[in-house]
Amino acid sequence: MRFTGSNVRTRRVAVVSTGIVSPLGFGLTETLDSLRAARDCVTRVVRFPVDRCRCKPAGQVADARLLTNRPKSRRGDRLHRASNMMISALQEALAQDQQFKPELTVIGTTSGGMSFGEDYYRSLHRHGTLRHAPAWIANYPPQKPVTDALEAFGISSACQVIANACASGTNAIGHAFECVRSGRYQSVLTGGYDALSELVFVGFDSLQASTPEKCRPFDRQRTGMVLGEGAAVLALEDLDSARGRGAHIFAEITGYGMSTDNHHLTQPDPSGIGPRTAMQQALESAKIEMQEVDYINAHGTATPFNDAAEAKAINALFTARVPVSSTKAMMGHSLGAAGAIEAVFCILSLQHQFLPANINFRTADEDVDLNIVANEPRPASIRTVVSNSFGFGGTNASIVIQQLRE
């Protein structure tokens, strides 16, 4: 099915503000510095014991700084750190545009406040104290960090929380984009978040999808992913409305594609049909040709199968040697947050005219014939970027982000 939105009312969709928290830093300025320095922000996990895991590293957000941003109240003390990440990201976005009033909020995640569920189960299992159980239970659900963040800033809009595994963040942005583009909403807050949890960390470890070594996307010796965490939000608005009130416009979202690959619950169809369809739909939705794409921020988890399928898809669709990098090597794979965080990276790339690096890259893989932005960021003249996210369940999502066209 061609779900390109070509037959619906078409509004242009502006990004009027954005905020981010990730292992690369708090806020756009620190994030930009880290991207330009191609900083490796992956460290040994400190939040839970990893002695009995194959893999020990992950990208982690510093707790001390998160805590300084949380609401100063008894209720604030009970919030999950995922809520604090969302609050930090939203605070930055709203500081840039205080007039932005979302009619709808669409946020992606995979596991919400999972670590509270873990605390609860551990206490139960060990017959330990359950004094905190009601707070753990109340703050565990995946929609809670979103409502916490909205509440912190007095926003009462509906929130749709998408849990499409690792594609959640891009799905959220894509759906929000379509909501504004169709004219059904004028302003939608979107993004994604996820906080590291033991269950998910051990899950990827048990599948041997994660690596005890460096994360090397698209490298011949890639051995898997490392996990990460963070949150990012983007405020989307009808371009005419945003211009009308004199809002600063960071970029435009112009296209979205999504496909469902029914090959396997955890493995992509090796032909790359899922990613290819998502990217193709995104280009059609944006009404652009593949030659116009200046950079692809790849999903690039560094697992052998995923990178091979994505590379196959890119090569099948793009005849030109479009530059590609996976920024996950710098900060890990933040799952439901990844699509949103990487969208912010793309916006920074467009604003500052550079291509973020695919660090830890050593050896080209003959099966992955891509123009990799290896190890160092590159200055570049770019107008149009594609950001990919693919996830368990066969979910594939791509968005097109462009500099504002007149």
Place this chain on the structure above:
Amino acid sequence: MRVRIAGMGWVTPLGSGVLEVWDRLLRGEEAAARKISDPVGANTYTVFGVPDLALPDLPPHPRLRRASSISRFAAGAGLAALNDAGLTSNAEAAQRIALVFAISNGGVIYTKRFYHDIVAAGADTARPLLFPETVFNAPASHLAAIIGITGRSYTLVGDGAVGLFAIRMAEDLMANKELDYCLIVGAEEADWLLCDAYRKWRLLRSEPPIEPFRKPAKGMILSEGAGAILLGRKGPVQIDITHAGTHYSKRREAGESLKRVLRCVGPANSAIVIASANGTFIDEAEAHAVSEDLPEAIVYTPKIALGESVGAGSLWQVIVAALALRTGRLPPLLHVTSDIPFRVPTSSVNTTESDRAIVLSCGLNQQVAGLRLSI
């Protein structure tokens, strides 16, 4: 653009099949309680479980070999909704169907088993086969694979109101005319761990019955199953209006949030209101909103007979609302022990004078939504 309900599917503790369950509700039946035990704390809980015999026959599909109950419930309800609309499964048709899956607790049984190994014996004993089934979108992925959906498939997470959020999302998707249908499925599976959590949250009742609108509230009984609504361009019941949803901060504010939703989807004095009252604080909030804004309405909640199925709950309400409009009947509201400040059906009643039904949903974790149907 208005969308219509083209098909429905239902898997409940009272049976599966839309008309079968509806007949039993009209007869005043309620689900049978089942005891489940907590091997950790040696506690016993009561749930309304889906009996094995109630689960519809499912096609042999490799995705269902290891799938958990929640995925089976979802597949049963989803396929029934397609069948109800006369849709046969074929690749071409499936490409024009989107899937929106509503979920709250998700695959809790596999999640608990997976994490239990980590807690009991260490991370190196974790079973990789279980992990993928713990992911929230695993049931949606299985259903998409069974039906052959290759396009839009979203899993929405939330509390008991998530089904209405899913309908709203489906409406947004249906703005694209390239899409013929959107299948909305809500599903949940019951487990002692959830019972323990809701008990510690002081929302669970140890034994049935659930008493609606009782003061003070005595608590709910957890249940499981799935509900599916197929939205299309044609069908007997129309979705007039959906509220995008909102959220309340404190429980005492839930009633005011519901009133805001009610004012958007109402007013319709002759309307039936299908409420989400489940024996908890929600009852008082809904009573507050309905008695002030729709004092003439007749109010029914299916959660008394079927239990609180959380992620599936608000889709069950929509099914009840659509059936009430189609059949002109409303089942009796069981176990009424308090004075209620609005009309409730104490026996199965004729509602043919009502051509509109409002569905109100207030979740246990701050989310509120509503919609109005007409025939």
